[in-house]
Amino acid sequence: MWFVLHGFGQLAGYFIKDFAPLDDGTRLIVAPEALSRFYLGESTGATSGNARVGATWMTREDRLTEIGDYVRYLDALYAHVFTLVDRARVTVVALGFSQGVATACRWVAQGSSRTDRLVLWGGLVPPEIESPSDAAPLRSARLTRVLGARDEFATPELVRAEDERLAALGLDAPLLRFDGGHELHAGTLLGLAE
Secondary structure, eight states: OEEEEOOTTBOHHHHGGGGGGGOSSSOOEEOOOOSEEEEOSSOSSTTOTTOOEEEESOOSTTHHHHHHHHHHHHHHHHHHHHHHSOGGGOOOEEEEETHHHHHHHHHHHHSSOOOSEEEEESOOOOTTOOSHHHHHHHHTSEEEEEEETTOTTOOHHHHHHHHHHHHHHTOOOOEEEESSSSSOOHHHHHHHHO
């Protein structure tokens, strides 16, 4: 069972297509969409018929309320899924991509859902996880970080700082690299699934 959380400006219906390589009949992939949608890029306003739409998990405006809303939303979705599937028979993987990394971490840290594995792909553990005690819920899941070798958001300095921060939090999160940018990579996904 995979819960996959998209990045900023993405829509779940498009994001889930990147997980097609995992669809071998043995996995259920659930791609919830963030609760806030907006027009992407240059648009002429809310009536623009050709402006693309994206979604975001939160903004700085009323930030804590938005975080609380999406944690409750993800917990409710999880609870619903497990009315249909026997939780004891599956391994639960939460994968966050980009902005979805902070979302997945907050869900695991603040929510009531239990995950077995947490994949942090192209993003950072959120800043409010400041101490080993804040990070304790994350330690209950096997963590893996994934970064593209050419990810423009993952400068060597930022990666080094995150390595040091995770060590100080007591989080063991091995880093996998692939030849690519700020994107999902089919071969790496398949490797994680094995």
